[in-house]
Amino acid sequence: MAITADNLSKHFGTVEAVKSLSFHIEPGELFGFIGPDGTGKTTLFRMLTTLILPDSGSASVLGLDVVRDYKQLRNRLGYMPGRFSLYQDLSVEENLRFFATIFNTTIEENYHLIRDIYVQIEPFKKRRAGQLSGGMKQKLALCCALIHKPDLLFLDEPTTGVDAVSRKEFWEMLKSLKAQGITIVVSTPYMDEASLCDRVALIQKGEILNINTPGDIVAGYEKPLFAVKSSRMYELIGALRSFPFAQSVYPFGEFVHYTDSRQEAQSEELLAYLAAQGFTDAEAKRISANIEDSFMALMESRTSQENS
Amino acid sequence: MALAEQTDHVRPTVITTERLTKRFADFIAVDAISFTVQKGEIFGFLGANGAGKTTAMKMLTGLLSPSSGEATVAGFDVYKQAERIKQNIGYMSQRFSLYEDLTIAENIRFYGGIYGLNRLAIAEKTDALLKRLQLEHARNALISSLPLGWKQKLAFSVSLLHDPAIIFLDEPTGGVDPITRRQFWELIYEASANGVTVFVTTHYMDEAEYCDRVSIMVNGRIEALDSPRGLKERFQATTMDEVFVTLARPTAAA
Structure with missing residues (x-):
């Protein structure tokens, strides 16, 4: 060694x-x-x-x-x-x-x-x-x-x-x-x-x-992750946080990264919810995590362990 | 972004530069830059070390008189009305921040006083600010006792205390964890949604993607200015990092 x-x-x-x-x-x-x-x-x-x-x-x-x-x-x-x-x-x-x-x-x-x-x-x-x-x-x-x-x-x-x-x-x-x-x-x-x-x-x-390895770290990301965008980013963050199944919502450059608490979550359902909230131009797609997504998920699980 | 393109004609212009130039002896630090920034826009100001960003920022914040060219900031002329500019902008950097040996409340009172707010306004703004940042319990905590992320969020809010039209942020998010960095960008989005223009420099190329429009300075000139999406299309790149590396070759003397 x-x-x-x-x-x-x-x-x-x-x-x-x-x-x-x-x-x-x-x-x-x-x-x-x-x-x-x-x-x-x-x-x-x-x-x-x-x-x-x-x-x-x-x-x-x-x-x-x-x-x-x-x-x-x-x-x-x-x-x-x-x-x-x-x-x-x-x-x-x-x-x-x-x-x-x-x-x-x-x-x-x-x-x-x-x-x-x-x-x-x-x-x-x-x-x-x-x-x-x-x-x-x-x-x-x-x-x-x-x-x-x-x-x-x-x-x-x-x-x-x-x-x-x-x-x-x-x-x-x-x-x-x-x-x-x-x-x-x-x-x-x-x-x-x-x-x-x-x-x-x-x-x-x-x-x-x-x-x-960096590859195995991101491969270990468990929750379904979506990149969502709209022309009204600030309001979009708030709307996504109000979605009942939202796990985490973070701005990520031109997108908001959204994780859902249900493994089977679909982007269509998310888009329908957003359209009903007035975000008719919203786009959402399932993506793979990057190292920052992984880091934040690890930080969150560490914090919830400390608080429990 | 689509929003910026659609509404440019209705949103007032808050920064205008026309062939703005700064020379130091034989060296041209800023070379005839021309651009405009609209109210409420998040404008990313990028460039390699030594490209002239800091000099340009100093001229726009009324700290340095230009050699030639024109510029108005928040409606005031950079040559004749530098003091008025200073009263109507906010400024935050990693280096220039809060006083470590004063408490949160004392820092707010100090900056409120500097910007000419009266006692009542300072008291109201202090309460509102602490509530918004969920820092009510830390009102009398020394700045030196706070985590870096809190300091940065606090410094940002303090720089908005006097309701400036524009806030200049010079590498505001260096060294913080990714969650805090994102909380910081939410504060920026919020300010922008409230009509504050945000003029920001950063070395994180992924942060350029948060901006409505981005300019890239190379050797004192603005080599590119567009929305992140527009720049990526033009340079056939998938990330702003690629765009930046393509454009911002370091100067020969670097």
Whole structure:
């Protein structure tokens, strides 16, 4: 196993940031922790990268214990924190050389690992890191996390606040790193990035809601799901909530996603109800769930468990 | 959306720009953009990092004077009536939000005061707002003690306190869970249904699908402006993400 966590927990004051998490990640996997801000993703990463100590439970990374073997482990991990953590007043080249030197290596020795990414920022290698655009900072940070040829790479929210084009490019880079045999663990609040991972853990309030391949997660969605639309979206949401068999009703871009409490529900019946409510232009079709539908269903069942 | 197309001729225009431009020395951040936004419309303002969105928003909210071109917002001129614009718009972003070390009620009182509401109006609006968000029990809770999702919904409602004609939302939903994100969009729909114009930027391309119309900025220019459906048809794409990636190539200096 590349990573094994066993009942790993961490609290800060009264806040249980990570609640007894157990999971394993296989060598060569591109694994994603998917969840909103404040759900413990960063705390988990900081424990796995030996930067903070767990309160209880244990974890091993690359076969090394995160508490006992932290010195050995640090030489074999790459970590790109969520907040830009390079030296703002050193140049691009100086930052990279610094990180190579503290790991007893040189840029030249491992240049092949970073070449595809570094060539994109090389024209600016004399520029101070603090003067770079967001996209360039991100590429430099990735180069610095890779320059000591780690076996395993942790990336904490590398695409947060980054536009859709740069996000796409970043995932292309991860794919090519994975092809070179590096195990990659990434966290993200963007649910649509789940499909780019081999396996994902959906995480909420310090707990794993589900852990599986993206395909199996959406295949596990049980309720009949419909995409409904009308020119009067706001009123449509209210009308659907008033339908006696409504289970959940959420706006979803140009559609409203509606789940029915009955397995045998049909769109014709729904449309007849909506027409009677004055929505004569409404359309409804049965659809398959996506990862956000699944995440929301898991959140709801968790909440109803807590309340019962 | 069909609604927007059918009713354009009856809905008044609340934002008009005509070759609006901003230069910083040799750099043209916003390059002669022209568009109109109608009352009650949800208008998505998209673009890659560095495409000029923030500069354009600053001009439309009266924070930055244009280099050339024309623009009126809520009927006021961006050159001569910037202060009037500020009084007639709401603004919310992830960075500029509520005061963490004040309570919910204190924040509402503070912003109500800033916008010139009297004591009675502030008291009434505070009650109504807390009731609508089901936060009556949290009236005296510090903002810092609230979950991110509550903060965002609250910040949105506070930015509507003075009944502005237009609300500008700069990446309002970053980092929240998907249920909260959808509750937030319901607030946007509600505001729009009440006639408030919503001008919104986002990095979530699926959120572009909530908008009546979407503009995509590339290198300071508006490269496309249409309903999400119209844009997808024109670029033969199934999602707005595809449309965006096709259009919004990062700048050479990115």
